[in-house]
Amino acid sequence: MGAYAIRRLLWVPVTVIVVSIIIFLSTRFIPGNIIDLIESEMAAMGATGIINTKAVSHALGLDVPVYVQYARWIGNIVLHGSLGTSFLSKTNITSEILQRIPVTAELGIMATVIGVLISIPIGVWSAMRQDTISDYVLRSIAILLISVPSFWIATMIFIYPSIWWNWTPPIQLISFTKDPLGNLRMFIIPALVLGAALSGVTMRMTRAMMLEVLRQDYTRTAWAKGLSERVIVIRHALKNALIPVVTIIGLQIPLIIGGEVIIEQIFVLPGIGRLILDALTNRDYPMVEGINLVIASFVILINLFVDLTYGWLDPRVHYE
């Protein structure tokens, strides 16, 4: 375990560097230059020849080779802890991202909690009643939850309640410190939409893990001792089955962040998802790179955490 943890830790910086290269190249190496894009968009709006291509590319630091640009970018992050300044608002990217984190984190945490609350009881029930009608129905629902696009459900929530009951979801951001209940009320609907989508995967995983544990010898022993079904399922089986499920919940973070881009857009929440969408539509690539790097680093850390705690939670696991 110790040797594994050290090896695993040593890989983290390597992965971060690889990720930073992927993120950096994704906006630079692909055909189509940022300046050409800005120019063609300006032309489309009827403003040709306003920008001086050379001056702009110098101001953006695009007039040097790609590896110099990359070195400057990384150097800035390592030496000054700064992700640079936004093309558009000229503000500091780091502080802008930090400002947006609370909304995204709150939505993400609420969605995860809702996902768990929906999925684990249903997954357990489904496993206990394996191959019965209720199992089939619940499993189909799990796949349905994975298949329904969250942007469709979210749009439907804006349409039909307003037609039927003249009700629309609140979209005015209420700060948690001012009005905690109002804040939760406005987050609950987007969190439900996102949480339901996530619960499908967790439900399937819980069921599969429960089935495996229910077939183990110690479960049979528990039955033979005459324990009640409730005790067996909760104390003996669920505890063991939940270990991989918990890791899966940790690994779903990229999924949550992807979903939040759409949900924040629909529910007008000022989180990181909105920030990156706005940055993308305004072609603010330093901002895009900054956000992608922050999120990817976070995902890498979560992955590390999951890998390390897995062995601690389940001592039977052997690392290769």
Added chain:
Amino acid sequence: MTTNVEATIPKKRVETKRRSFWADVIIRLVREKPLGTFGAIVVIILLVVGIFANFIAPYGMNQMHLNAILSPPSFKYLLGNDQLGRDLLSRLIYGARISMIIGILGTTLSSVVSIVIGLISGFIGGATDMIVQRFVDGFMSVPGFLLLLTIMSIVGNGMFQIIIVLGITFGIVGSRVIRSAVIAIKSNIYVSASEAIGCSPIRLMIRHILPNIMAPIIINFTIGLGGTIMMEASLSYLGFGVPPGIPSWGSMLSNEGRKYMQQAPNLALWPGFCLTIVVYGVNMFGDALRDILDPRLRGGVGSYSLKGNKLRKLKEETVNRQPMV
């Protein structure tokens, strides 16, 4: 007595050999997996509607009926019309074609990318494997949706662009599963045997390993198909997918559906409904196919031993599901 026994054995063999692999899969699908069969029917309907869209659709996809702008459903226009007077039903039918083309071509490309990366990385191993896998790790760490949005915003809207971008990105992520399968197959004695009689590495990969990893390849394809269709719709919904004018279900939902949701809720309801049914069908079919082709993976991660590779299997499973936004 002995002659009798010998006479019966070949007879039985002939009988079991008659059914081909695919016939067997189809028979098991229909017999054992009613929901999987439903999924297969949805996939077939999607293919038929997509291929024959121009015969099935009552009107053209961009044909405007200026006297019927935002009109409610009627016998003439079964699901009503959008803000330009275009028939919603016809656009939905053409939308099936867009989903089908992007889904199939994108997933085919991603399968090819997965196979090439997985085979090379898994078969060669050593330093090559390590370097390739660090890049795959990197790709898996950036949330797929963010990476796709970023790349699409640069390469621009378009069918061709979206197919290439989805194909390559999903291909890189999906290569993990193929690599694991290759490594498992590689340790078989028949691989060492062919190596011993002087098989070239290329021949080994193509003739001996590739046919044995068909199950994960097919499973990857069906699961990836649902993800690709969903991802295209999500990107188009945000305006980073197909160009305006092409009726993708995702862009119909955001361009017409959300803007006119009060006057004509149908415009948002039906594209999302079609998308849900198709993705649901594809996922159901993929799931059933996985159960039939690879019993070890049944219902998620199934009965893999608790040692070592379970966590990897779990990761592969979640990452495979990643496209579902």
